[in-house]
Amino acid sequence: MAIADYKKYLAENVLNDRHTVTYTLLSRALRVHSTLAKQMLYDFHRNENDKKPGSVNATYVLTGVQNPPAPSGANSTHVNGDDKGDDVMQSSPYMSSMPNQDDAASDLVPSTSILLVREEDLEDSKATFQSVSSIFIYSLQATTIQDLNSLTDVSREIASTYAQEDPLECGKQWGMIQNKNVKRRTGTRPPVPAPAPPASSKPIVPSKRPAQDEVKHQVKPELKKENSAETSTRESTPASSKPTEKTAPKREKSNLFSSFAKAKPRQKKEEPVVPAVSGAESAEPSGPEDVVLDDASEEEVEELFPDSGKSASTNTRETRKEREEKLRKMMEDEDEDEEMPDTTEPPEEESKPIDQPPPKPAGLKEEVTVQGGRRRGKRQVTKKKTIKDEEGYLVTVEEPAWESFSEDEPAPLPPKKKPAVSAPKSKPGAKPGQGNIMSFFGKK
Amino acid sequence: MAVNPAENEFLRPPSDQAYASNLRETSYYNPLDTFKLPTGPERHYQQQYGDMYFLRLAKLKPAVERMAVESWEGFNIAGERARRVDRVLDVRQGELCWVAGTIYMDMPLKPNILTDLTKENFTLAPPPRRTYLDPSQPESTQIMLEDESGRLRLTGSLLRSTQLATGAIVAALGTENANGDFEAIDIKVPDLARQPRRWERDARPPSETGSTSGKIAFVSGLGITGTSSDTLSLSLLTDYLLGYTGSSSSTSSDASRITRLVIAGNSLGASVAVDASENDAVPKKKNPPKKYGYDASAYNPSPITQLDSFLAELLPSIPITLMPGASDPANLAFPQQGIHRAMFPRSRSYCAPPPTGEEKVEPGWFDSVTNPWEGDVEGWRLWGCSGQNVDDVLRYLDFTTDEEGNVNTNGDDESRIRIMEAMLRWRCGVPTAPDTIWSYPFQTDDPFVMQACPHIFFAGNQPRFNTAVIEGDAPFKLNGGDTEMTGTDDTTVGPRVRVLSIPTFRETGELILVDSETLKVEVVKFGTFSGKEDQQ
Numbered sequence: 001m002a003i004a005d006y007k008k009y010l011a012e013n014v015l016n017d018r019h020t021v022t023y024t025l026l027s028r029a030l031r032v033h034s035t036l037a038k039q040m041l042y043d044f045h046r047n048e049n050d051k052k053p054g055s056v057n058a059t060y061v062l063t064g065v066q067n068p069p070a071p072s073g074a075n076s077t078h079v080n081g082d083d084k085g086d087d088v089m090q091s092s093p094y095m096s097s098m099p100n101q102d103d104a105a106s107d108l109v110p111s112t113s114i115l116l117v118r119e120e121d122l123e124d125s126k127a128t129f130q131s132v133s134s135i136f137i138y139s140l141q142a143t144t145i146q147d148l149n150s151l152t153d154v155s156r157e158i159a160s161t162y163a164q165e166d167p168l169e170c171g172k173q174w175g176m177i178q179n180k181n182v183k184r185r186t187g188t189r190p191p192v193p194a195p196a197p198p199a200s201s202k203p204i205v206p207s208k209r210p211a212q213d214e215v216k217h218q219v220k221p222e223l224k225k226e227n228s229a230e231t232s233t234r235e236s237t238p239a240s241s242k243p244t245e246k247t248a249p250k251r252e253k254s255n256l257f258s259s260f261a262k263a264k265p266r267q268k269k270e271e272p273v274v275p276a277v278s279g280a281e282s283a284e285p286s287g288p289e290d291v292v293l294d295d296a297s298e299e300e301v302e303e304l305f306p307d308s309g310k311s312a313s314t315n316t317r318e319t320r321k322e323r324e325e326k327l328r329k330m331m332e333d334e335d336e337d338e339e340m341p342d343t344t345e346p347p348e349e350e351s352k353p354i355d356q357p358p359p360k361p362a363g364l365k366e367e368v369t370v371q372g373g374r375r376r377g378k379r380q381v382t383k384k385k386t387i388k389d390e391e392g393y394l395v396t397v398e399e400p401a402w403e404s405f406s407e408d409e410p411a412p413l414p415p416k417k418k419p420a421v422s423a424p425k426s427k428p429g430a431k432p433g434q435g436n437i438m439s440f441f442g443k444k
Numbered sequence: 445m446a447v448n449p450a451e452n453e454f455l456r457p458p459s460d461q462a463y464a465s466n467l468r469e470t471s472y473y474n475p476l477d478t479f480k481l482p483t484g485p486e487r488h489y490q491q492q493y494g495d496m497y498f499l500r501l502a503k504l505k506p507a508v509e510r511m512a513v514e515s516w517e518g519f520n521i522a523g524e525r526a527r528r529v530d531r532v533l534d535v536r537q538g539e540l541c542w543v544a545g546t547i548y549m550d551m552p553l554k555p556n557i558l559t560d561l562t563k564e565n566f567t568l569a570p571p572p573r574r575t576y577l578d579p580s581q582p583e584s585t586q587i588m589l590e591d592e593s594g595r596l597r598l599t600g601s602l603l604r605s606t607q608l609a610t611g612a613i614v615a616a617l618g619t620e621n622a623n624g625d626f627e628a629i630d631i632k633v634p635d636l637a638r639q640p641r642r643w644e645r646d647a648r649p650p651s652e653t654g655s656t657s658g659k660i661a662f663v664s665g666l667g668i669t670g671t672s673s674d675t676l677s678l679s680l681l682t683d684y685l686l687g688y689t690g691s692s693s694s695t696s697s698d699a700s701r702i703t704r705l706v707i708a709g710n711s712l713g714a715s716v717a718v719d720a721s722e723n724d725a726v727p728k729k730k731n732p733p734k735k736y737g738y739d740a741s742a743y744n745p746s747p748i749t750q751l752d753s754f755l756a757e758l759l760p761s762i763p764i765t766l767m768p769g770a771s772d773p774a775n776l777a778f779p780q781q782g783i784h785r786a787m788f789p790r791s792r793s794y795c796a797p798p799p800t801g802e803e804k805v806e807p808g809w810f811d812s813v814t815n816p817w818e819g820d821v822e823g824w825r826l827w828g829c830s831g832q833n834v835d836d837v838l839r840y841l842d843f844t845t846d847e848e849g850n851v852n853t854n855g856d857d858e859s860r861i862r863i864m865e866a867m868l869r870w871r872c873g874v875p876t877a878p879d880t881i882w883s884y885p886f887q888t889d890d891p892f893v894m895q896a897c898p899h900i901f902f903a904g905n906q907p908r909f910n911t912a913v914i915e916g917d918a919p920f921k922l923n924g925g926d927t928e929m930t931g932t933d934d935t936t937v938g939p940r941v942r943v944l945s946i947p948t949f950r951e952t953g954e955l956i957l958v959d960s961e962t963l964k965v966e967v968v969k970f971g972t973f974s975g976k977e978d979q980q
Contacts, residue, residue, distance in 0.1 A: 039456055109909075110967070112967070113968075113970075115972065116971070136455070177699060179761050179763075182761075
């Protein structure tokens, strides 16, 4: 590995800029194994101090067994020995089987200490150890650190600077203990401040999320390409196209994330996505899960990087107003709070293809539309109808009827939509309601 | 400076040596949903708490009566045989008998909603007390035995030397005296429940004979407050768990053998809540605009952000089970439900997928579980709590002055272990819920009753580390006192429980490791050496 590099790096950072460099920072910056980074720190420390004593100061980490502090060993033995007599279990004959040797052993619990030590205190602290199993340089700095806690600023800096690097990939390089069983789900990466690539025209390659493909289900790249191409062609057409009514696989995408995101990207994104997928469905003969999968993951990418190509005009403003209205309603309506946990289910839901249908309380059939981030639909229910027949009798007939429902928050409809969706009465989640008084009396 | 070869590994000029990657052992993990509350509209809070006591008594009465029959069958004093009485109200004066019921302790300083109401003292929450006892008037503490029929006051010298707390189910032998009090001469508890075999719920993994045994790591009370002062030992802990600290040659404290980290509560420092309430004290602006969600002025996000990055740093290498604690953003009433993954934007990709319908999902790599929590790790049954249960029972008991009358504070951590042992023998992990620990009003089941005796019983956020092994009576004679729990011949060995009191990391810097074969314990301590600079 570039030996000269680290000298230059350390000279610049430690000597010139008077920064603190820990081995973690060095191994991240130079992309070397942590052991190597420790050795580099040691080498630099020795060389510089040979040239000019006291020019570089170090902190060490000592690992080993410390001498037990004198007082703590004494008190715990006697309590077990003779106080046991007044225990609650005293009467139990088997109490004698409570192994005393184990209590004695509890004093002998092997203890390892990992101590961070200043260079000046190194010999002092070594004296407190029975045996030292390892010692390495934790950090180098130009002068003695007054407050060791300032070292955490370095790790914080590391956390922010190298947040982009996927630990699953780079960990091996740094010397992290690898775990072959690690499970990570696809879905949104943590909100890392990253430059947003323009997502509009070119196919979205998951460059930001390289590890996810290997972790779980595979996203077909070709499909993705085609789908996004579809998206871009559709974008040129006016967005006023009515959302197509769609069936099962699309339903799972209740798109909660978008309802929590800012109104702007949602509005921009939703409309192209819906027709695009339906188009892809018809064009692409492959299984429907692939489409859902693909769509879900792509959508999240778009969410992160809203394409700036689309024009957001009056539509956006309207939605925002609408949303504000919605939020106010949500806050005023206390019962809605109960629903919140459900709604806040994170968006990862989308990344999983689920064939499970949404709750349908009485429905025989249903059709669901996703529109504006909300799930709407119609379902067939049997309704009782009482009519007077020709002889004057009242006859009750059950007949199927279509009823509209919405999964999400009832909201004032966008003006272009038919007024058929009258949400509040058909909200599926029954309100928790007051406890029935009978449940109080009906004790077993 | 060279003392031993391991020391040399890092203190030498860099070489071109290639480093083999270290692989972590597999973790076998199968949590139980004992303490998961129903979600959404099925979670009601209108029920009465009385049902919980009823259920507890119904569950544990047969067990305690079996114990009582075993030891008191044919017991007689001066020709009078001890008679079994079914209900506490059926106890007749002057008659030697025994009866089973729930302990209820009436104590002067115990929070009491009725007293608060009569004093028109509507505080939000009673201030935490060190003890509910009033040492100036010890007679004001009353211990009663109750069942569905009524209550019976217990007296007798035995009570002074017996540890009891509200909610424990016991059987008492004695007579009712002229005052109508029950003079107890012996008390029985249900004792340890049946202990499952190792790997009882899981298929035993193919035992790789060559591989070394794993370790389970426990930590509690990380106490992240978001300030820089608390994170140094935390970053040492991170480095250790990720394997940056250990030298590749040493195997004894090799972090790659740690298969799972269990965080037992109080991951966030207490000042989170304090900050918020301080902000509340500031007079509100006139007619503040109603704002939904995040309000930066009333909420300090840095502790949870730091916890998130701490977890996200560890998760690529080690699976984590996270339990909430008293100071964590979870519900306060027991059982505390897991901290919601929305709190962890970076770590949540390691969570299990959200539950879909009825089918059971595989536990996540990062599992945010309930407190208390029960589950199988490496085949062993674990039962743990973030420490509120032990802290609260301790308030019922007077350990500050022992029988010699001298105040010992060091005995405190010993008494905590004894309380934990008592809980195991009461078969009730949180006996004082719902009396003095806030609890969900369970209606059909009391999950705090231990159906099965765990192998590892831990309580977090204790002042000091301590451990013991508790043994139940063996059906057969033990062959050799110090047999390891091998799991195969458990039928012949009585239950053995490793009890751990896990110290607060923020104060002690201690991480507890339990060997997954022998259940032997070791401690790793992180800290800084306060040398000359600090002492000045």
